[in-house]
Amino acid sequence: DTAVSQTPKYLVTQMGNDKSIKCEQNLGHDTMYWYKQDSKKFLKIMFSYNNKELIINETVPNRFSPKSPDKAHLNLHINSLELGDSAVYFCASSQVFLGNSPLHFGNGTRLTVT
């Protein structure tokens, strides 16, 4: 009964490959997010969807494409992987897209590009 689950937990792949990370939340939340945590542990938002609609799209390469088939799922597809994409990617959700609605995070996916 994990609240926000993302798969896989670890992903090791070679440069140039295409990969996806899946995320699902069973909290009934309206809003979902993708965050990237770099090697210095700095967390930065990448995307946010509210009721399947893209509402935050940070300056990330267009090789990264989020997809939300329904409000319980937000997947992240990455094309033509590069070494610099190596990081931990966190999915999160919040009840609504408002400041007082805390984010609930998944356990992260550690992506290693070789």
Added chain:
Amino acid sequence: AQTVTQSQPEMSVQEAETVTLSCTYDTSESDYYLFWYKQPPSRQMILVIRQEAYKQQNATENRFSVNFQKAAKSFSLKISDSQLGDAAMYFCAYRSDMEYGNKLVFGAGTILRVKS
């Protein structure tokens, strides 16, 4: 300019003692929300405590409490009776419905080490 600043890259505390982690933030808004998240070695991000800026009373969650100084734009986290399980990276975060696109913005984090 950095929105959320955590000036202590690392802190250490003896088990059962009290430690305070610092956080300052930059905003021109009067209504916003502040959070502390904990990230243990397991990598999971866990919400520790939150504070609404319109509330004067400092938030408390068991051994965790904050010292919210709105005028000084300061939001420190106090951990009392520290336990080994408190060892983690702690992130301060800011969010406003009116600023920064309503994004949850994190500080750089403080590593907390707990000594037995």
